Amino acid sequence: ALTCALSVSGIVLNKGFIFLGFLPRKKVEQKKLLEKLPSEFPLVFFESPHRIKRTLKNLLEILGNRKCFLARELTKIHEELLWSDLETLSQREEFIGEITLIIMPEDTSKKEKTEIIEKEMNLKKEIEKLKNQGLKDKEIAKNLAQKFKISAKEIYKKIIEISE
Secondary structure, three states: OHHHHHHHHOOOOOOOOEEEEEOOOOHHHHHHHHHOOOOOOOEEEEEOOOOHHHHHHHHHHHHOOOEEEEEEOOOOOOOEEEEEEHHHHHOOOOOOOOEEEEEOOOOOHHHHHHHHHHHHHHHHHHHHHHHHOOOOHHHHHHHHHHHHOOOHHHHHHHHHHHHO
8 A cells, every 4th residue: 555655646756755654543642753753755654544534633733734645445446546735634524444645745945935034134134233343345254154154255245235
């Protein structure tokens, strides 16, 4: 069921995936397990139809609303393959049969964009602060290159950009 679900999902696995078998029954144990796993890999596990609804709600609470792929009754007459998200699936009324669930990695693009914007704002504040202290542009670029781990040349461009 594992390889079959991964195959039909169409997910590109160039970084790999994490297979968890069946998740622990208790929410506290699920949370402990899931929080220590890296967020950049798809998570694959099996779940029974009796536990899936509660597990989906727990996953939504622990991981947030991630995209997921549900494969049910693989290779059987009532096979079901479904791309969705945890929130939508958790509202589904009924699940029948053996379930393989693939949870996609956390979408880090928003997080990365926020971090870039914050870094940019902090850099501008530092440039203005050092300019107010009377430092020359080249000195500022040299000092901030070490602090922000950016080349002095890039920071110098930013200083010129701000000055215009």
